[in-house]
Each structure stands twice: as C-alpha cells, then as structure tokens.
Amino acid sequence: MNLKEVLKLTDDLVFARTGKHLNELQEIILRGTWEDEGYKEIAKAVNRSEDRVREVGMELWQILSQELGEKVSKSNFRSSMERLKNANLFNFAQDVVVSDSFNICEESRHRHPQDIPNSPPPNQKTFNPKQHETPHRDLSEMPDLGAFYDRTPELETLTNWILEEQCRLIAITGISGIGKTALTVQLVQQIKDEFEYIIWCDFDSSPTLAEFQSNLIEIISQSEQLDLSANNPKSLPLIKYLQKYRCLVILDNIQNLFISGELVGKYKSGYEDYRTLFKQIKELSHQSCVVLIGWEQPRIVTEVKSENSLIRTLRLTGLDIVAAREIFRDNGLTEIEHWDTIIQRYQGNPFWLKSIANLMQDLGECEIEVLINNTLLLPEDIKDSLQQQCDRLSEIEKQVLSLLAKENDPVNLVKLLENSKINSSDLINALQSLLKRCLIEQQGNFYTVLPLIKQYITSTN
DSSP: OOHHHHHHHHHHHHHHHHSOOOOHHHHHHHHHHHTTOOHHHHHHHHTOOHHHHHHHHHHHHHHHHHHHTSOOOTTTHHHHHHHHHHHTHHHHOTTOOOOTTOOOSHHHHTOOGGGSTTOOOTTOOOOOGGGGSOOEEEOTTSOOOOOOOOOHHHHHHHHIIIIISOOSEEEEEOSTTSSHHHHHHHHHHHHGGGOSEEEEEEGGGOOOHHHHHHHHHHHHTTSOOOOOTTSOTTSOHHHHHHHHSOEEEEEEOGGGGBOTTSSTTOBOTTOTTHHHHHHHHHHSOOSOEEEEEESSOOHHHHTOOOTTSSEEEEEOOOOOHHHHHHHHHHTTOOOOSOHHHHHHHTTTOHHHHHHHHHHHHHHOHHHHHHHHTTSOOOOHHHHHHHHHHHTTOOHHHHHHHHHHHTOSSOEEHHHHHHHOOOOHHHHHHHHHHHHHTTSEEEETTEEEEOHHHHHHHHHHO
16 A cells, blocks of 8 residues: 555545544654654654644544554554455445545456445445444533643543443542543543443532432433333432443532531532442443542542452643643743743642743733742632632641641651641541542652642641
C-alpha cells in the first residue's frame, strides 16, 4: 500500500465511526507513523507539544480499534492496514463505508458491482450497521467546560478500567478545581460509542434515591419496560436495567450526599439508601459502569484496596508543566519568566492557575509575578472554593489541619500526638478522613498540608 491509499482508507474508517473526516493533525500523525517517526519527531515538525500529538494519536488509534474490531496502535498501524488490504475488507465488509471511486485490490478495480455476489446496486453505499445502533444519551446535565488541558495518562487509565477491565464502580476524587469533571467530560466523548445508554446526573440538587432511581429507569425504559417481578427481591430495580443494558452513568458532585461537620462519607439523613445502591453496583454482576465525581466519596469505594476488585479510585493531581502552561497562553500571558515556579507553587491545579492568570491580566503580569515569587496569593475565588471544603470538616479534622498547618516540615503520628491533646484513635480517624478529602498529603509515615491550603488556614485563623 502507498501512503495515499492508506490515508484514504483511514479517512473512510474514521468517517464511518465519527461522521467526520481526518483533520490536519490526524493526517500528519498518520504520515509520520507510516514513515516510522516517533511522536517527538512529529510534534517538532508541526510545532506542537509532544503530549498533544500523543493525545490526538491515542484518540485516532482508539477510533480505528473500535471500527476494525481489533487493537490498533502506533506500533501495529502499518500491519493492520496491510491485513485490511489483503482481506479486501474495505470493499466488501459491512463495517466500512467505501467510496465508489477508490479500490485497492487490482481484481476489484475492473469488476462491475453486479458481478459481486450480494453487492449493493451502483452508487449505493454500504453502511456500518453499528451506525444505526445510536446510543441513548441524556447528557443535558453534562457541563460544557471549553478548553481541556492534557490528561493523557489519566484518560488511558480510565479507558482501560472501563473498557478492558470492565470495572463496575469508579470514583474520581481530588481537591476542588483539580479538573475531575473536565476529565470525565473528555472521557465520555472518547468512549461514548461503547455504551447503549449514557447518562450524566448532577447531584447539586441532592436527589433522594427514589427520585434518582425513578429518573434513570424512566430514561432507560423508553426502549423496553423490564419485568422486575423475577428480579432478586433484595436488589434495587435499577440494577435490573444495569444488567440488561450496557450503561455508563456519571454522578457528579457526589459529595452532596454526605453530611457536613462529620468525618468523610457519612450520609445525610434520608440518603442512607444510597449505601445499598453502591453496594449492589459493587457486588452484583452487571455490564454497566457507574462513575462518581466529587470531593468526597462513599466509604464503600475508598475502602477498596485490592487490585483484583472491579472498583477503582483515581485521585486526580495537578497538571504537568506542559499542560499547565497552556492555561497562561490561553489567557494571553506569554512573557512569564518563571512558568515552572508558579505552576509548582499552585500545585498544577487548573482552577487555581486560571485564577492567578486572571489576576495577572487585571493587575499586570510583571507585578503579580514578582509578588508570587515572594508569597502565595489567595484571590477571593480560591478562598471561596477552599472555604466550601473546609466548612464540611468535623471539629476534630479542623484541629488536626490547624496542627499540620503550623508545621514547617512533614510530621509523623508520634509528633502530632505530642503536640496535641487528641487521643490516638480520634487523631488517626481524622488523618484518614483528611486524606480522603485530599486536603493533606502522606509521604511514607509523614503528613503535610499543601502550601496554598496552609496559607488559607493561616490567614483565616
């Protein structure tokens, strides 16, 4: 096969799956891959970041994998295309839309459509049957967040958990502003064609279990009302639908199920039934995946440590330097000298960095950059965000957080016990709860508070 044939065939495959033709960057990646160039070489040739080129490449291989029904990657792309040519699939298979004017195989180039058994009439295209199986989607509550900053490793991890390992329950946790929702929106866009039903639910309104279950069943049952009489009497009706259909359900702002002023994960009065739902999603066999997004997570999720479990927790950390720089560029800030220092001081948190970028735009980047080199600035929107999280803490957690904020270096449990009047059991529970809230970090047997959170606690005490 020559490169022109490969590009045309790949364009047909991508169009059959997405309804869109190859864009310029995708075509450049294919050209480079065909010539055995690495992502670094391709990125340099088009003056783009290697991470961005890699992300687009991974999306492209995933599209091809889904359309061909086999794993396609950068390393086996050439061999996959050669196999496709040899099998002549793109002319006759039902899974590919083929242009009438383009055939690779010499034999088919001179054959009339009527000479091919069961071939469609002239000028009639053969469509992918999967295109008619349009997934049922209710994404009305999924936010449109605009620019997405590179999270390739996290996307690959989540995609593997959901599509390869068939995980049933996944928690995406992290401090406010770290990008949990943005990551999940991007994930949905990448894997949405793998599910019959995709539903995004925002728990800002704190629906009861009865309301939530009724809403989901109403969406799913539009195609078929299941007979629930034969169902396990102990299982919730929703489970029957998760077993019958391949569903992806995203529950955003899950922390609204839990009470403030208590250790993490204690349900509010009237919401305790959710414990049963998450337990059944975890333990009963089904073909669906439920993704939970929030500052806090159900204890049934965070207590799972086994790698063999079908339950996973992804604790999201800050953006890397390359991705974080894009935030400042998007805000027109290109003359900053100490990119890396600013990004590290604000832990690569997208929300925090956007707030600082806005401050630089309003007051002048040079002046703010000088201030940032000497102190951590706390714009009001960052304060408000941290206050929302800290207001949810129990009194014992607030005490422990204040103790840690007074320390210049990470401290161990023994020193914390010496410096406080808190009994060991309460101290351990508080530390565990603060870790689950992502408000403190653990380094071996030592604990510490993120610098910005320490600055906030110091300024409010």
